[in-house]
Amino acid sequence: MAFGKGCHLHLIDGSAFIFRAYHALPPLTRKSDGLPIGAVSGFCNMLQRYVEGNAGGDVTHLAVIFDKGSHTFRNDMYDLYKANREEMPEDLRPQIPLTRRATEAFNIACKELEGYEADDIIATLSVQAREAGGQVTIISSDKDLMQLVGDGVEMLDAMKNKRIDREGVFEKFGVYPDRVVDVQALAGDSVDNVPGAPGIGIKTAALLINEFGSLEELLDRAEEIKQPKRRETLIEKRDQIELSKKLVQLDCETPLDFTLDDLEVKDPDPDTLLGFLKEMEFRTLTKRISDALGVEAPVIPDTTPEGADPGGEDAPEMPAIDPEKYECVSDMAALERWIAKAHDRGWVAVDTETTGLNEMTADLVGISLCVEAGEACYVPLTHKTGKGGDDDLFADKDQDALAEGQIPLDDALAALKPLLEDPSVMKIGQNMKYDAKIFARNGIAIAPIDDTMLMSYAMNAGQHGHGMDTLAERYLSHTPIPIKDLLGSGKSMITFDRVPIADAVKYAGEDADITLRLWQLFKPQLHRARVTRVYESMERPLVPVLAEMEMAGIKVDRNTLSRMSSAFAQKMAGLEAEIHELAGETFNVGSPKQLGEILFDKMSLEGGKKGKTGAYATGADVLEDLATEHELPRRVLDWRQLSKLKSTYTDALQEHINKDTGRVHTSYVISGAATGRLASTDPNLQNIPVRSEEGRRIREAFVAETGKVLVSLDYSQIELRILAHVAGIDALKSAFRDGQDIHAMTASEMFNVPMEDMTPDVRRQAKAINFGVIYGISGFGLARNLRIPRSEAQGFIDRYFERFPGIKDYMDDTVEFARKHNRVETLFGRVIHTPEINAKGPRAGFAKRAAINAPIQGTAADIIRRAMIRMPDAIRGMPAKMLLQVHDELLFEVEEDGVDALIAAARDVMEGAADPVVKLDVPLVVDAGQGANWAAAH
DNA sequence: AATATCACG
DNA sequence: GACGTACGTGATATTT
Known part of the structure; x- marks a missing residue:
């Protein structure tokens, strides 16, 4: 039936239904896996009640309209539009797509449009229906929709079952629907952050509009208004008011890809609807709808795991882990069977076995898969015969021959590639970055992925490690086969390709099996721990980004390093001779034990303190103090600096230059630091020297390829800015907003020194205090850092707290929160556990800080993670690569003529990285530098 | 395997 | 009243 006269269109405001359902119901979860479904349940009930209530009525056309995305054309007009809207609750987010599916299951048209709000679609449809001579009922109580009422369009507040017509609108706004937008433009809306005219509410707005007839008339004749305040506001804020009108005016011409005819009411298909309800495990509703449809209710199995512990920890019932049961896949037919199984199931746990731990050099040896707990297989690919090793007396060419019973590598990869890249099959791994890189080097872009290590990290950071052995032990009460049993250790260690296939099957199969079990266990726990969003938006998406950075690597110039190394060696030899001369004997300068004995026993210098091991402390701070008494300590300090630079940097770094790429490829540990920071290993490129002049020169060895430059972008004072925000310190906030020198400003506040008279030394002290605050300041610590008496340091701290009282409150509140919940949280919801917070003794102090x-x-x-995750899209198409992250810095390699564009794009991403989840009260500022090498770029 | 030291943010 | 104290990492060399 074509839409026309006599037709009646009902439009349901989907978001209103969802939020009402969410707030009306307790936080229900699906029994089998803990997925939050309270809002979905309420939503379905409301739909069902609506359908029941209208059975036999005059509704001919029906649709549920949803919002899509958070960015609409209104944000392009006014970036603060809806900016103060609260974040969607963690447990509601995953339910949104389910409400779409619910609507479809009811066989009701389900519509949304990118870049537009549901209200705009409703407006467009209402106008179309009215023009076609039909009637419209909008099921919503949203006042923004009231402008549409009249001429056959009315609203229905489903909750109060109250119809709203022209008179109803007049009651609410004091004007009829055609002037509602004028009133809204003046009154503004704090919920949507529409500014309006300050000081004017709905009452006054209606009065003015009724007097002048329209907003335009009012603004043109604003001079005539008698009240001076009101008059001035209207004249001064004219732009703001006109903008507000544009924001509240609904778009009646949204480009829809469907027509009214597509919205015709249809009966639900019982199988589809009941299938969905069964999947959601809604027992009562399933029963009710089955009765209504006159069909038998499907049975919903009670999936509560038997023997689950009473705390509600849901370990799904699983067969015992038995490595003897895993299958060895040695022909294509068997492999195809496993691939089909994975496709059927929609997920598969994957693990790769390789010849080493370095993803850039290790070769693929085999792949294990697991689809069901207890059912795993191993696909050996490049296992060799014999034991390997150069000094094998019986070594001959057979040593490198492939073992029997393996599918050719290329064939297996070709067969697996479609599965591993299939967007509808979830690939589950433990530390997926490793496997993703191995696959990437074999031409496979594995996606989508889940990572049990990162799930554990999102939930349990600060509690325990997240390696497979730890997790298996802790959550499955199972000790996996130690890799040592297969490879041995030390000198006689073999590589995995030399492991007999039969042993490899057990080990590799077990890894995949454990991974799948952990995944099934963790998945529902993520929701309960309220970290689904942290996991999905700040952990998981980092995997491909880091994999790409690590594979890109950074060019390091070997010659520069070896020249420096020789120079250091020479200087060290000279210093060593002097030290021995001064000591009167030769000893190992690198041995703190021997040095301590020389200094404090032989030379009897003052200040020798023995640690708990009975050895003298000879740290830099100790030697620094002794340096005033004697020449030797200074020499040792110099020697140590050179020794450090030589061994850790100029020498070790050369070993890390990849033979194939000529570059150094670090590896980032995502779950290494409890706070959410990354850790860089093999080599650590986050601690390349920069503070000392000598050390900084190491960075000259980190170079750009010919024709390219290195670009460094770093956040300025990011932690202090965050402190200003979270502790709500107005003085700091406005200083950051005004771009002031924050340490100088702190000094000025604390010591009552005008900014003009600031001395570097006073500023330095304030800087130390600022950092101290971030670290959980103590008089002792500050005293040591500034080398001033403790009492004086304590005085500084007291004055600081007095001057910025919010800081003390923040610290006390944070500790209080930690004591109560055994955890703290970041602004983005990352959870960091603080298990020691209620400990006694010195550990309490540590935990507190x-x-x-x-x-x-x-x-x-979190902020730099978010920037990194958005970066690939932001710089796509540019001749630029992101290479390194150093906590508050990102380093890029860019073709010379693309530098400016890269800096602009990357800076934008970094400075806006908190949006839209967190609205910081302080701006984020990013400084940029560029040059042929890292020293020049920084 | 643990400890001391020192490189970074 | 005494004790021990800046936060977060990783690599290296020495010593156990």
């Missing part, structure tokens, strides 16, 4: 620091350091870590 860590708890104060964690939300600040963690929030900064």
